[in-house]
Amino acid sequence: MASTTTTTLCDLPDVILSTISALVTDSRARNSLSLVSHKFLALERSTRSHLTLRGNARDLHLLPGCFRSISHLDLSFLSPWGHSLLTSLPVDHQPLLALRLHLCFPSVDALTVYSRSPTSLELLLPQWPRIRHVKLIRWHQRPSQIPQGDDFVPIFEHCGLLESLDLSAFYHWTEDLPPVLQRYADVAARLTRLDILTASFTEGYKSSEIVDITKACPNLRDFRVACTFDPRYFEFVGDETLSAVSANCPKLTLLHMVDTASLASPRAVLGNDSGDSAITAATLMEVFSALPHLEELVLDVGKNVKLSGVALEALNTKCKKLRSLKLGLFEGVCSATDWGKLDGVALCGGLLSLSLKNSADLGDMGLVAIGKGCCKLSKFEIQGCENVTVKGLRTMVSLLRKTLTDVRISCCKNLDATASLKAVEPIYDRIKKLHIDCVWSGSEEEGGERVETSETNDDNDDDGDDYERSQKRCKYSSEDVNGFCSEDRVWEKLEYLSLWISVGEFLTPLPLTGLDDCPNLEEIRIKIEGDCRGRRRPSEPELGLSCLALYPKLSKMQLDCGDTIGFALTAPPMQMDLSLWERFFLTGIGNLSLSELDYWPPQDRDVNQRSLSLPGAGLLQECLTLRKLFIHGTAHEHFMNFLLRIPNLRDVQLREDYYPAPENDMSTEMRVGSCSRFEDQLNSRIIID
Secondary structure (H helix, E strand, O other): OOOOOOOOHHHOOHHHHHHHHHHOOOHHHHHHHHOOOHHHHHHHHHHOOEEEOOOEHHHHHHOOOOOOOOOEEEOOOOEOOOOOOOOOOOOOOHHHHHHHHHHHOOOOOEEEEEOOOOHHHHHHHHHOOOOOEEEEEEOOOOOOOOOOOOOOHHHHHHOOOOOEEEEEEEOOOHHHHHHHHHHOHHHHHHOOEEEEOOOOOOOOEOHHHHHHHHHHOOOOOEEEEEEOOOOOOOOOOOHHHHHHHHHHOOOOOEEEEEEHHHHHOOOOOOOHHHOEOOOOHHHHHHHHHHOOOOOEEEEEEEEEEOOOHHHHHHHHHHOOOOOEEEEEEEOOOOOOOOOOOOOHHHHOOOOOEEEEEOOOOOOHHHHHHHHHHOOOOOEEEEEOOOOOOHHHHHHHHHHOOOOOOEEEEEOOOOOOHHHHHHHOHHHOOOOOEEEEEOOOOOHHHHHHHHHHHOOOOHHHHHHHHHHHHHHHHHHHOOEOOOOOEOOOOOOOOOOEEEEEEEOOOOOOOHHHHOOOOOOOOOEEEEEEEEEOOOOOOOOOOOOOHHHHHHOOOOOEEEEEEEEEEOOOOOOOOOOOOHHHHHHHHHOOHHHOOOOEEEEEOOEEOOOOEEEEOHHHHHHHOOOOOOOEEEEOOEEOHHHHHHHHHOOOOOEEEEOOOOOOOOOOOOOOOOOHHHHHHHHHHHHHOOOOO
């Protein structure tokens, strides 16, 4: 009798297995795949193309040599974070370690590195002469002793095949780049992507600099730049600059031009009183005609663009490939004066993503027209549009029910949390990503209810609590057409939730608005913003993070208190310093089953300090399920040691990724030696899995 053998996946030819392994792009999935067998481990190593190195730079000599196919290498997260790579090592070791990197990763063509000075680039770039993509990161101030342009000379000197340069997170002087591009004209002409949309700029690139850059890089397909559209400023961006960009770079498929005021205050609501820009509809039509390959366009002007509707109508015929559009302070985006006729941006039927910011004259009728005309939209963002109401937005969402899965609503006067959720209710079972502002209607009356219910008879506590919850839910949740509460809504596909909340407000009403049943919510971002100075102690002891425990799959959180301003040291009488506010924000976080947490501590701008406090460290150590923790600020060494009590914590890092990052480490905060000691203790622990 013939014996039967079982065929397994490992029996497939190596060529097929290699193809399958190469198609798996998620890092965690690849890690799991490598644990199946030795054969799968070898395949994973031989086909991995992207790698981000973590650990201490002093241990680079321990790098494995089995990842021979790495093409994208990120060195910007090596510890100690924010220090120039290799330069902190002995001088005679630096070239040897640079050579070691080349031997371990011989096929690199895309490199990301934190560059405090050009020295690191002089050591690294000669190792990979075929590099095509470079991204530089620097949140520290530019050293004044560096000659003009020297930050970029090593790139153009050693990377003759350069195609992409990303400076979006690299603080530099705008006058540094144009002369280097003109000096290395052959390399500049090969560039197809240039990102100088640097968030840390205060004034951005001048008009003449933008013209020089685009002249030097005529083959750009992707161009992003931070600039100033305000006519009151010297060399502002106006009609002439826009025309020059389109004439110099006719192959552009992506163009982002953002005013630095929008970068500094992204939630600022600007109306007609903000003044007019120097951009006309006629020039916009000329630009659109000159860029027929455009697929993505961002014009966040910061000043009013008058009568833009006619120009936006031209987008449909001039830029037929356009799929993503973001406009800031454009008037006449969609007037919808004639009910039966579409106009403005509503004629751009091919759009998949649309963002409208501070459009003062946009109303409900305009939204309905957009819903009818832009019938393929999968992503829609509206910000600072004060004439829009829940009725218009809900109608638009209903029209786009088959395609819309990503919605962001912020800074709209008539759209608080309850109204926003009511507006997106038609797609509650389809939406995947959502942002709302946690502005609670009737919060003052709600405070009165809390006081009153605390004095009720103890015998009726259970019934009273049930009734109170029912009443609150009816108050906060959206209503159907008959005025009854819409209960039992299951947000089945919601995976990502973003919230903005003002300092002093509470998160606890969130589940009462109808967002209590999100079975697949995995990630949440909470932005807390405001000035703590002058505020008294909140009426409740905590923000309300513990209410998020009802989301069973919630594992990732970004808690951003970076724009919360207060007193880092002694606060005036009857006020709280930042350590007490941090306790208010973080209380209850230990009740969540988080595996990854990014945390931005509140700041004191007067002393440029964003530091984890003692209460903050004590509360973070209660997150027993954490595996990754990134603190975007500084901390004392003994506060960081609290985190060693988290049993399975594997990756911790302090990142001062804000401008200006502290130039010199304080004697009482984490220094290079402190970071090394903490990491040694962290890595010496036994992790069960």
